[in-house]
Amino acid sequence: MSTLNVSMPESMREYIERQAERGQYSASEYVRHLIREDQKRSAQTERGLLWEYLALCAKQLDDGEFAENVTAEDIIAQGRARRTRSA
Numbered sequence: 001m002s003t004l005n006v007s008m009p010e011s012m013r014e015y016i017e018r019q020a021e022r023g024q025y026s027a028s029e030y031v032r033h034l035i036r037e038d039q040k041r042s043a044q045t046e047r048g049l050l051w052e053y054l055a056l057c058a059k060q061l062d063d064g065e066f067a068e069n070v071t072a073e074d075i076i077a078q079g080r081a082r083r084t085r086s087a
Contacts, residue, residue, distance in 0.1 A: 006031075049079040 013027075020030040053075040 045083075046076075049076045052079050 016027050016030055020027045023030060023033075025033075050072075053072055056075060
């Protein structure tokens with residue numbers, strides 16, 4: 001396992017320590033937990049974008065309008081842009 005040093009205000013360090021004590025784990029475990037949760041949210045977002053792509057493809061096929069030049073990456077980038085604008 002590798003080590004990462006992070007600089008933060010004292011108030012944040014104290015908060016992490018309090019949260020770690022409540023959860024009965026170390027500050028490092030608490031930070032790893034937060035990162036894992038963020039990774040899960042990110043994966044869920046990516047899956048959502050892929051489902052949007054599949055739904056769009058299905059609709060286009062049903063309507064006979066499928067655009068052959070559009071890639072999954074294009075649709076995902078458009079989905080990310082839409083989510084960024086609406087956030």
